[in-house]
Amino acid sequence: MQTTFRLCNGLTANQVKAALFVIYAHKINGQVYIGKTKDPVYRWNTHYDASRNTTHSEYSTPFKVALRNVQNEWLATEHYILAVSNCANEIRKFENIAICKYKSELNATGHWGYSDATEMFKPLSQWQDTVMLFRDESRDVEWGLAKDDADRDVCIARIEHGRTSPTSLVSTGKDGNFPAGYKINCSRAARKGHPVGSHVKVLVSWHASGNQLVGKKHDVFVSVNIN
Structure with a gap:
């Protein structure tokens, strides 16, 4: 390609x-x-x-x-x-x-x-x-550019109401690694148990398009308190 x-x-x-x-x-x-x-x-x-x-x-x-x-x-x-x-x-x-x-x-x-x-x-x-x-065929385009955790960075994200699912995950910019306002493509199961408005720490990488972030297919989010 x-x-x-x-x-x-x-x-x-x-x-x-x-x-x-x-x-x-x-x-x-x-x-x-x-x-x-x-x-x-x-x-x-x-x-x-x-x-x-x-x-x-x-x-x-x-x-x-x-x-x-x-x-x-x-x-x-x-x-x-x-x-x-x-x-x-x-x-x-x-x-x-x-x-x-x-x-x-x-x-x-x-x-x-x-x-x-x-x-x-x-x-x-x-x-x-x-x-x-x-096209760089080595890139995992569907799930982002990272192949392992060494290629991902910590993102502090906020749980929000989703359009096609109960919740979605959006970057806050509070981690210093990623700007605020980017949707994070991530596991729905990992979002369960985290209420809308709460914040979590997640490892993500940029999607190949540069328009969204991507978490691991299977992950466990860590709750964080944001003042």
Whole structure:
């Protein structure tokens, strides 16, 4: 699984391959979608799959509709890498700035009020090189990037009401390892016995998409008191 990306804003292939996070853009019929991820090849394929899956929660979002409405979307879509970072908080900021700067019509939600004060984002037409990126098949994409506990970090999370299950787990940012507000994909059984509003300590890693955190399939959460 591989995809060719155009490099923008002075980035080099080595910088992109070495970075923990990237900001990417997909351009289709003159419209732009922007996102962040750890694995842009995997993420592009999940976008495509979601556009064809009528039961997927993102099936009716603007980007997925655009993919369905164009002929030969694999050739019609241009792929770009806009920025890189090894910091989760910084990459979220870059994503917000890029969405505003490029006026990304295909993003389902707006991230308004951010300005490119340092002018780091140049027009997509000024891309200067390309890089062929490959899906890292060694990554356990479904359950995150970690293979064992040595690859995971402690996260202080809060038990909240779930949309499709009784409870869900969300990062609080109080551990210093992960920013607040990220959903944690984890064992439902481990959440039992912890009431909504309580806090737990859990070992997690980033999902390959960079949009959520992932705990172990089988785990026992430790209750913690947060003042």
